[in-house]
Amino acid sequence: MTIRGVLFDVDGTLYDYEKAEEFGLHEHLVAEELSDRFESPAEALRVWREVREEEYPRFLSGELTFVAQKAERIRRFLAQAGVVGALEVTDEAATAWFASYAVRRDAVRRAFDDAQPTLGALAGRFRLGVVSxxxxxxxxxxxxxxxxxxxxxxxxxCSQEHGAAKPAASIFLAGCEALGLAPAEVAYVGDDYEKDAVGARDAGLRAIWLDRSVSRGPGAVDAGIRVITSLTELTGL
Ligand SMILES: [Mg+2]
Structure with missing residues (x-):
């Protein structure tokens, strides 16, 4: 069936989240005089991401609100930085700490260089949407x-309003519905192999995995999943 619509993941696909996160965290730790609590900026970032990767899924599963997962991340991160009383930091104080970090992160946020040209090239020919x-x-x-x-x-x-997160089939189907197209008419593009590519394929969409770091060869993915290493390849597909 002909592809008539393309749905996109946002973070890591269109938006360079990791670069902004790295810069924002570094600037914020310097401002808070906490940068010397870690042996290097890389170690601080590693801890920050480790905590995020454990707490964000608790938001996706509905266990924590979006705000509560931020507060929990801050408490755990500050505890790992050796801040006394970190685990007793109030939700309000933790949220303020996160907001202050986010201002620094968002000051440098930008799309990946290939995002705008690709969306521009696809816009007239396909219906475009987001599932995040x-x-x-x-x-x-x-x-x-x-x-x-x-x-x-x-x-x-988005998962918060939809009520289920990728890789659940229902959220991909909701994306297709938003475009007014059948799943077989829609391609999904995302950078997370399991959540995006496998999830979209299993929901009946055309799955395209964006492997920006070229972490595996085209032969090393499951059947029904197409690999690209840059969004610009989409126009050729
Ligand atoms: Mg992503």
Whole structure:
């Protein structure tokens, strides 16, 4: 069946989350005089990401709210930095700490260089949408800030409002519905192999895995999954 629509993941696919996160964390730790609590900026980042990777899924599963997972991350991170009383930091104080970090992170947020040209090339020929494991208002503001929101005329589909997170089939199907297309008419593009590529394929979409770091060869993926290493390859497909 002919592909008539393309759905995108946001973080790591259109938006260079990791680079902004690295810069924002470093700047914030310097400002808070905490950078010497870790043996190197790389170690601080490793701890920060480790905590994120454990706490963010608790938001996706509905165990914690979006705000509560941020507060929990801050308490755990500060505890690992050796801050006395870190685990007793109030939600309010932790949220303020996170917000202050986020201002520094967002000051440098930008799209990947290949995002805008690719969306521009696809826009006239395909219906474009977003399916993301996040909160709609948060992702909408982010896409707006990095200059990509205008490419998405259909409603964004995010896990918070949808009620289930990728790799659940239902969220991919909701994305197709937002485009007014059948799953077989829609390609999904994302950087997470399991959540994005395997999830989309199992939901009946055309799965395209974005492997920016070229971590595995094209032969090393499961059947029904196409690998690209840059978004620019999409126009050729
Ligand atoms: Mg991603």
């Amino acid at each position: 494991n996040s909160v709609t208002a948060h992702q909408r503001a982010k896409l707006d800030a990095i200059g990509l929101l205008g490419y998405f005329t259909e409603p964004l589909v």
